[in-house]
Amino acid sequence: xxxxxxxxxxxxxxRKYLAHFIDTTFGGTSASYDRLGKDLDDYSxxxxxxxxxxxxxxxxxxxxxxxxxxxxxxxTYYAVKGDGLWExxxxxxxxxxxxxxxxxxxxxxxxxxxxxxxxxxxxxxxEDVVIVPQSIGGSDGIQxxxxxxxxGNRTAVTGTIASGKFTVST
Amino acid sequence: xxxxxxxxxxxxxxxxxxxxxxGARIDFTSNQIGDVALYSMGDSLLRKDILDTEHRRxxxxxxxxxxxxNDYERLANSSFLLELGYWxxxxxxxxxxxxxxxxxxxxxxxxxxASNAMIFSVPTGDxxxxxxxxxxxxxxYVLKGE
Numbered sequence: 001x002x003x004x005x006x007x008x009x010x011x012x013x014x015r016k017y018l019a020h021f022i023d024t025t026f027g028g029t030s031a032s033y034d035r036l037g038k039d040l041d042d043y044s045x046x047x048x049x050x051x052x053x054x055x056x057x058x059x060x061x062x063x064x065x066x067x068x069x070x071x072x073x074x075x076t077y078y079a080v081k082g083d084g085l086w087e088x089x090x091x092x093x094x095x096x097x098x099x100x101x102x103x104x105x106x107x108x109x110x111x112x113x114x115x116x117x118x119x120x121x122x123x124x125x126x127e128d129v130v131i132v133p134q135s136i137g138g139s140d141g142i143q144x145x146x147x148x149x150x151x152g153n154r155t156a157v158t159g160t161i162a163s164g165k166f167t168v169s170t
Numbered sequence: 171x172x173x174x175x176x177x178x179x180x181x182x183x184x185x186x187x188x189x190x191x192x193g194a195r196i197d198f199t200s201n202q203i204g205d206v207a208l209y210s211m212g213d214s215l216l217r218k219d220i221l222d223t224e225h226r227r228x229x230x231x232x233x234x235x236x237x238x239x240n241d242y243e244r245l246a247n248s249s250f251l252l253e254l255g256y257w258x259x260x261x262x263x264x265x266x267x268x269x270x271x272x273x274x275x276x277x278x279x280x281x282x283x284a285s286n287a288m289i290f291s292v293p294t295g296d297x298x299x300x301x302x303x304x305x306x307x308x309x310x311y312v313l314k315g316e
Contacts, residue, residue: 016222016316035316037221119316164316 019109020072021166022131022148024084026104033107033166034085036074045072045108045150070150079142089144093136102130106148107157107166119161126168127154173228174210176264176279177309181208181232184257190234190250203300206234208307222315225280230307233290238301248287251305255284258307266311277313284308 020043021033037043048069055061079086092102109124128151136144159168171179178196181187191206211229218224234251237243264279290304 014222015220018220019316035221037219037316038223040219040221041217043220 017111017113019111019161019166021107021109022085022129023104023106024088026088026101026131031105031168032084033168034083035161035164035166039076039078040074041076043072043074045070072148072150073145074148075145077144077146079144086144089131089133089146090136092131093133093144102132103151104129104131106150107159107168109159109161109166111161121159121161124157124159124166125154126157128152171265171267173213173226173266173268173279173309173311174208174230176266177228177230177282177307178208180258180261180264180279180282181254181307184254186250186253190236190247203235203237206232208232216310219315224277224313224315226277226311226313228309228311230309232305232307233302234305235293235300235302238289238297244289244301247301247303251287251303254305255287258282258284266313268313275313277311279309279311281310282307 016037020036022036023031024034025032048071050066050069052064052066053061054064077085077089079090088104091097095101105126106129107124107126110122111119112122113120130149130151131146132149133144133146136142157168159166161167174196191204195205195207197207197209209231211231213226213228216225216227234247236247238247259282261282262280266277266279268275268277285306285308287305288303290302292301293299
């Protein structure tokens with residue numbers, strides 16, 4: 001349920017107000033949603049829609065959208081000691097993990113500034129994903145870029161954002 | 171403390187700074203022997219991530235005036251600048267605070283580098299009165315976003 005809109009209509013959103021969180025426990029007992037984005041200049045969820053167009057003998061065109069295959073790529077991710085996501089990615093890389101070991105959930109949230117609190121969640125959606133590391137190493141720090149494949153089961157959630165974490169309301 | 175104040179503090183904390191001067195000043199040299207000043211040359215945004223974290227660079231020029239009667243003194247002066255350059259490259263950390271349009275943001279110094287350390291001018295035209303050296307200093311710092 002969207003909260004009170006305090007951002008004036010016609011105002012352009014800054015990129016920082018579309019926030020992306022990932023459960024770093026990978027399906028653990030108590031989810032911990034950490035925000036993605038540090039050192040990331042650009043992050044987009046490619047929807048990859050499957051669109052079929054047909055033209056009939058009357059010259060009319062029909063468009064059928066069969067579905068989406070959302071995918072995102074975290075091109076810059078630096079290993080930070082003690083960071084939950086780094087520990088999971090490192091384990092995946094070292095164990096050459098596959099299958100359910102790569103599964104977790106993400107939350108994509110639209111947030112707006114308000115005068116009463118730093119961050120106000122306008123809307124948030126949680127979805128199952130599969131995380132696939134692409135490489136490890138690099139020249140500056142330890143980098144593990146990874147891809148995020150959205151699996152479905154997308155549901156609206158409510159919650160709060162504080163200190164770079166999303167806490168789902170129960 | 172803004173980036174100018176922080177870099178002045180860092181330069182003055184160089185272990186061998188007392189070999190050259192009692193301390194660097196800001197934007198003013200009197201061209202007297204032992205006078206050192208840090209000149210701010212401007213700030214630029216290098217890149218910004220999706221959390222609004224800004225990687226910025228501030229450029230400085232340090233002008234230092236010292237004796238330069240013979241090669242021995244000139245070698246000592248150039249060696250001082252060389253060591254300062256090496257030392258600055260190892261520096262990391264140091265909190266910075268910036269206030270823009272009423273919003274205060276904090277950050278840290280991430281990296282420093284130096285270049286073009288050389289004799290800049292002979293203020294009076296007579297090397298016996300001292301010469302002014304320059305070294306260009308670059309400070310990269312990060313301002314935290316969301």
